[in-house]
Amino acid sequence: MDTELEVENLREQLDTWNYQYYVLDQPTVPDAEYDRCMRRLLQLEVSHPELVRPDSPTQRVGAVPLTQFHQISHEVPMLSLDNAFDAQDLRDFNRRLLERLGGAVEQLEYACEPKLDGIAVSLLYRDGQLQRGATRGDGTTGEDITLNVRTIPSIPLHLRGDGFPALLEVRGEVYIPTAGFEQLNTRAREQGDKTFVNPRNAAAGSLRQLDARITAQRSLEMCCYGVGLVNGGALPDHHDRVLDRLQEWGLRINAESGVVCGIDACDDYYEALAVRRESLPYDIDGIVFKVNDLALQQRLGFGSRAPRWAIARKFPAQEEMTRLLDVQFQVGRTGAITPVARLEPVFVGGVTVSNATLHNSDEIERLGVRFGDTVIVRRAGDVIPQVVSVVMERRPPDAHPISFPDRCPVCGSAVEREAGEATLRCMGGLVCAAQQKAAIKHFASRRALDIEGLGDKLVEQLVDEGLLENVADLYVLERERILGLERMGEKSADNLLLALEQSKRTTLPRFIFALGIREVGEATALSLARYFGSWETLSAAREEQLLEVDDVGPVVADHLVQFFDSPSSMGVVAALREAGVNWPDLELLPVEDLPLSGQTWVVTGKLQALGRNDAKRHLQALGAKVAGSVSARTNCVVAGPGAGSKLTRADELGVEVFDEQAFLALLADHGVTI
Ligand code: IVH
Numbered sequence: 001m002d003t004e005l006e007v008e009n010l011r012e013q014l015d016t017w018n019y020q021y022y023v024l025d026q027p028t029v030p031d032a033e034y035d036r037c038m039r040r041l042l043q044l045e046v047s048h049p050e051l052v053r054p055d056s057p058t059q060r061v062g063a064v065p066l067t068q069f070h071q072i073s074h075e076v077p078m079l080s081l082d083n084a085f086d087a088q089d090l091r092d093f094n095r096r097l098l099e100r101l102g103g104a105v106e107q108l109e110y111a112c113e114p115k116l117d118g119i120a121v122s123l124l125y126r127d128g129q130l131q132r133g134a135t136r137g138d139g140t141t142g143e144d145i146t147l148n149v150r151t152i153p154s155i156p157l158h159l160r161g162d163g164f165p166a167l168l169e170v171r172g173e174v175y176i177p178t179a180g181f182e183q184l185n186t187r188a189r190e191q192g193d194k195t196f197v198n199p200r201n202a203a204a205g206s207l208r209q210l211d212a213r214i215t216a217q218r219s220l221e222m223c224c225y226g227v228g229l230v231n232g233g234a235l236p237d238h239h240d241r242v243l244d245r246l247q248e249w250g251l252r253i254n255a256e257s258g259v260v261c262g263i264d265a266c267d268d269y270y271e272a273l274a275v276r277r278e279s280l281p282y283d284i285d286g287i288v289f290k291v292n293d294l295a296l297q298q299r300l301g302f303g304s305r306a307p308r309w310a311i312a313r314k315f316p317a318q319e320e321m322t323r324l325l326d327v328q329f330q331v332g333r334t335g336a337i338t339p340v341a342r343l344e345p346v347f348v349g350g351v352t353v354s355n356a357t358l359h360n361s362d363e364i365e366r367l368g369v370r371f372g373d374t375v376i377v378r379r380a381g382d383v384i385p386q387v388v389s390v391v392m393e394r395r396p397p398d399a400h401p402i403s404f405p406d407r408c409p410v411c412g413s414a415v416e417r418e419a420g421e422a423t424l425r426c427m428g429g430l431v432c433a434a435q436q437k438a439a440i441k442h443f444a445s446r447r448a449l450d451i452e453g454l455g456d457k458l459v460e461q462l463v464d465e466g467l468l469e470n471v472a473d474l475y476v477l478e479r480e481r482i483l484g485l486e487r488m489g490e491k492s493a494d495n496l497l498l499a500l501e502q503s504k505r506t507t508l509p510r511f512i513f514a515l516g517i518r519e520v521g522e523a524t525a526l527s528l529a530r531y532f533g534s535w536e537t538l539s540a541a542r543e544e545q546l547l548e549v550d551d552v553g554p555v556v557a558d559h560l561v562q563f564f565d566s567p568s569s570m571g572v573v574a575a576l577r578e579a580g581v582n583w584p585d586l587e588l589l590p591v592e593d594l595p596l597s598g599q600t601w602v603v604t605g606k607l608q609a610l611g612r613n614d615a616k617r618h619l620q621a622l623g624a625k626v627a628g629s630v631s632a633r634t635n636c637v638v639a640g641p642g643a644g645s646k647l648t649r650a651d652e653l654g655v656e657v658f659d660e661q662a663f664l665a666l667l668a669d670h671g672v673t674i
Pocket of ligand 1: 079080081113114115116117118119120121136172173225226288307310312
């Protein structure tokens with residue numbers, strides 16, 4: 001084929017795939033195929049530099065760093081939005097509009113859009129080519145960030161199709177999805193770098209980089225919500241239809257956007273999204289309501305700071321200020337010592353928070369936090385509350401530094417930090433009452449030996465009274481001693497003894513998991529059980545054999561070997577078996593005979609009983625391959641609530657879909673109980 005034609009075809013193909021993936025959220029090809037085409041295009045462009053064009057999909061990687069950003073001025077100012085904090089504010093807004101329109105309309109149609117928490121960006125397309133990207137700045141003057149926006153995959157370098165105005169300024173929000181934010185901060189923590197306080201700061205910090213190659217490495221996305229300057233062409237006369245056109249031209253718009261009639265329906269939209277806020281893959285801080293009819297928008301006009309035809313109804317804040325009262329050091333099951341901030345209770349992210357994690361000593365140092373400081377606490381989604389920064393202006397003169405204990409706060413043993421780890425650990429092992437309690441609670445938990453009636457409080461009581469030191473002691477508990485405990489009746493004691501008796505009959509995967517070996521979670525326990533079949537074979541295995549197991553890397557293998565080599569650990573196992581804890585051995589299946597061998601599965605949406613990652617690990621342990629996108633080769637899809645395009649695609653292709661209930665039933669059929 002003629003090289004020029006091949007280059008053109010490759011670009012068109014890659015642009016289409018990008019559009020399907022980033023704008024429509026409907027991936028159609030495996031990554032490998034996409035990468036192959038991209039490599040081929042790069043190869044051709046290297047050998048034929050005359051064919052390189054600035055809007056080629058290869059031209060996104062970032063360029064030579066700038067020394068400063070140039071200022072640009074917005075011909076049409078980028079305004080802000082007025083806020084509504086409750087349903088009444090929203091009602092007042094609607095009433096004001098109806099009054100202004102002088103009774104010409106009875107009910108207004110509103111476009112409703114999630115208010116993404118990122119930074120506002122303007123994109124200027126001339127004859128369909130991306131010419132300039134700019135920040136909002138003060139609304140009149142912003143910064144030229146063209147090189148940076150060019151690296152964001154959801155921003156097209158040229159518009160698709162036709163019919164677009166010769167000059168089109170598109171506006172929207174650049175943001176970082178929650179997963180990208182957490183990844184970024186985890187990496188920063190591991191490397192001892194400064195973490196970002198929230199996704200909005202992370203987006204701003206990633207976008208305003210003089211070196212666009214850094215921007216290119218951050219998972220930024222853009223959602224468009226309107227237009228600015230438009231010249232040489234017309235757009236539809238309703239806001240929602242303008243957005244539809246933008247989408248046709250290759251720009252991403254928010255999939256949650258909708259149009260409703262009247263202010264009551266706006267309330268409904270707000271309430272419905274408030275419920276789903278936590279499960280969205282990005283942060284939103286409210287809902288924006290806009291009069292949908294552009295002619296009415298024009299009649300309503302602008303105030304000095306914001307349009308009169310739009311308002312943002314805010315959600316309760318996810319960040320609040322409070323005071324750090326104290327720091328307690330908690331000792332976990334593996335001896336890890338976690339500093340926990342005790343806070344003056346504060347209402348944030350919909351709940352009252354009085355504790356927040358401080359992770360480890362590095363984090364305390366990085367935050368520079370002291371006793372008595374005023375701090376900003378963040379609670380977003382299901383993530384545990386975090387202290388994200390210190391309000392220095394409010395530091396009291398007597399604020400004193402926090403020092404880490406050099407002995408375990410529970411058992412007084414030495415603490416150590418393993419090479420390359422940020423975590424300090426108590427070296428007391430099972431001598432430490434905190435570790436004893438945590439290990440016993442884990443052993444008794446629902447997914448382990450499932451000892452009903454042995455709750456956390458009771459475990460603490462039993463350890464504190466000296467009746468228990470390790471899990472094997474559970475099976476020699478005497479009725480009289482149990483009855484001697486405070487608030488323990490005959491019935492409860494008998495129930496506990498019965499539950500203990502019943503728990504003796506278990507399964508090998510549960511037993512392995514229950515032992516609480518470091519880094520050995522449920523899915524790894526299952527893989528180990530399936531691979532080795534019996535405790536004898538497993539506990540005799542050496543590192544090389546362990547590494548053969550799916551899911552087991554050098555770290556896990558090392559923890560396993562340490563466990564098998566530890567006389568005290570193996571003593572506990574022997575005592576458990578002596579007491580009658582038993583399970584059937586597993587039939588050994590070659591890997592290709594696992595129940596789901598040869599199948600490809602996709603997991604999407606939010607699962608309730610188990611996380612998506614756990615679902616994937618269970619599937620892998622059963623032999624399935626887990627893919628990121630649905631294609632004709634997909635055998636089954638597990639879809640939780642909130643599943644979107646992947647579910648639609650599965651339906652289109654006639655792929656079998658399991659809801660969570662059905663999926664759990666399938667796992668149970670294969671011996672996995674959640
Ligand atoms: S419309 C003239 N729509 O919120 C109207 N703004 O508080 C201007 N934002 O600077 C904005 N999502 O960065 C609009 N769907 C949305 C939005 C949105 C987020 C941001 C935007 C703006 C800020 C105003």
